Amino acid sequence: METNLVDILKGYVTSDVISKASTMLNESESGVYKGVSAAIPTLLIGLVYKSNDSSTMQSVMNLINDTSVHSGDVLSNLPSLLAGYENTTALNTGSKLMALLFKNKQSDTSEVIARTSSIKESSAASLLGMAAPLVLSYFAKSGMTLNSLKSLLSSQKENILSAAPSGLNFGVGSTIHNDIRGKIHDVRKAETSSAKWLIPLLLVGAGLFALFFFSKGCNRKEVTPVVPTETVDTVAKKMDAAVNETQNALGNFFRFKLPNGIELNVPEFGIENRLNTWLTDKTKVVDKTTWFNFDRLLFDTGKATFRPESQEQLKNIAEILKAYPAVELKIGGYTDNVGDPTFNLKLSSDRAKSVKDEMIKMGIAKERLESEGYGEQFPVASNDTEEGKAKNRRIAVRVTKK
DSSP states (O other): OOOOHHHHHHTTSOHHHHHHHHHHHTOOHHHHHHHHHHHHHHHHHHHHHHTTOHHHHHHHHHHHTSGGGTSHHHHHOTTHHHHSSSSHHHHHHHHHHHHHHHGGGHHHHHHHHHHHHTSOHHHHHHHHHHHHHHHHHHHHHTTOOHHHHHHHHHHTHHHHHHHSOTTOOOSSSSOHHHHHHHHHHHHHHHHHHHHHHHHHHHHHHHHHHHHHHHHHHTTOOOOOOOOOOHHHHHHHHHHHHHHHHHHHHHOOEEEEEOTTSOEEEEETTSHHHHHHHHHHOTTOOOOSSOOEEOSSOOBOTTSSOBOGGGHHHHHHHHHHHHHSTTOEEEEEEEOOSOSOHHHHHHHHHHHHHHHHHHHHHTTOOGGGEEEEEOTTSSOSSOTTSHHHHHHHSEEEEEEEEO
């Protein structure tokens, strides 16, 4: 039988724990259960996201090895962690874990759990505060080493992703998908800026080569032209680094088969995998808050026309819709706050419609799709920085029928 880490950890939160937590937090038992079911994978997906950060993972191991989480009281007396004044050492250790994973975005994380579970944000924060020592204590009890922990997280990615609530923020100012979008924007900026001076640089090089050839033909002293390459190398390295960072944020590419037998090659944190995982999870129900952001969809600046590299992801989403013929989607378009709000609203609407039209061209019935532009509404990051603006310029989809 396949091990499911999320289910194992939820198993420690017994009906008695749920009942006591319900009374202490003044929430329904159903709300508490949903809150716990969201809090545990939230912490685990944070660990997955940080698993390649050696410094953070070593700090996590230090917390696991902390004597406060080795006590059996943590796993056997979880409600005491909700009181706030009992087992404060374990609570503090759990707080350190959340600080490592979510940095200054813990409030945003609690808000996502609260919204998902229909409980107060303060209750969601308390449940996260209980779940963090639970996770650390379980890893301590299991005798985890750094390598075994990373191996476990890698093997459990699919289960964790499936259970995690949508819209999580990992302390970088946006969801994973919007973070990826920002990095792609940075790569585009690097491409544009490098192109502006590479062309004249090449022309200079061509001119020097012509001078060299002419001098040689006239039996003059041979002069070897020197083209400055330091700047070229620097920009190339920056572009490579930006691309690598984007790829790291997306995760490794892997292949999976859709129900109709079509095989897709996609990144583990891309929209395709998250959408497919959500669709196959029978516990996930249609709502108005769960959106999935495109992460490799690019438009020409100020227009609703696609850049060529967008076709791969558009085709993948079309294939997913073909594999799930009952599914219907709403496509939402968003912009930053630069320029005229009326223009931005129209641009976001046009871009969302472009995605819809492209899906229809790829064989998806128009009755299964709707689109809407929201302009500057619903930003996911601050518009005070270029990075934040890039994250706010996005296209997302929401399942309206499953």
